[in-house]
Amino acid sequence: MKEKRITCEKARNVCIVQTLATLGHFPSKQSEKEAWFPSPFRSETQASFKVSKTLNRWYDHGEGIGGNVIDLICKLKQISVKESLEFLSDNHCSFSFQQQPVKKESPKLEITQVLPIRHPALLDYLTERKIPPTLAHGYLKQVHFILNSVKYFALGLQNEAGGWELRNKFQKHCCSPKAITLISRGKQNIIVVEGMFDFLSLLVIRPKWFVDSDVLILNSLAFASKIGSIIEKYDGINLALDNDEAGEKWTQYLTSIFPKALDKRNCFAGFKDINEKLIAHGQRYYP
Incomplete structure (x- = not known):
């Protein structure tokens, strides 16, 4: 009926x-x-x-x-x-028909659904960041979540502890626990980047780097001092952290501890990060 x-x-x-x-x-x-x-x-x-x-x-x-x-x-x-x-x-299933009371406790983020990326707003966001949706589909998900009793959705990258890094055009969130993301394929080398868009942008700009490399996405520079036991096992360590004060600090730290670690930020010299260069210049992606 x-x-x-x-x-x-x-x-x-x-x-x-x-x-x-x-x-x-x-x-x-x-x-x-x-x-x-x-x-x-x-x-x-x-x-x-x-x-x-x-x-x-x-x-x-x-x-x-x-x-x-x-x-x-x-x-x-x-x-x-x-x-x-x-x-x-x-659309009654998507909307709340009760005015939510104002809550004073710390906001809690709850994941409600994880799907392949298909919402037009997220696909448009990827396009704005010059990331081919066909490329993002292999690593990101469309994650629906509730925060302060309001429903949202975002691009999500899962980390090694089961948490999620969440990004949409207007917001950045993390669903705890916070941790690194390791894309391990049994390669001899490893590439270290700061965030999900750094990784995807580098995959567009320098696809050949990934032929023989695993990837470690820090998700927070707070983990830069804790990845030694992971990256020391690799024959080659390539660092592509941001071109800012914090990125410089941790690049110097890692290269001082690991002689085989190389600073690869020259591939986006003149830009704060890899995605900034990709947006400025663009580069065709060949799947």
């Missing part, structure tokens, strides 16, 4: 922050009482779209308009109130 369409009264209580997340829009900053988004109605670099979490209402400072979630769907999808209610009814 077809489910009855929800009423306007019930629809007004649908969480706006969660609705935007489900549609691929994420806050650039938020507090217990409010969240700020780049406007979902246009392209902008500075967030001008405010959501009051306590009132569950939105206001776009760029256009001087606002309202409830029904008004948002009508404006965003250019549809009528009736069509907006039908949309909310059809």
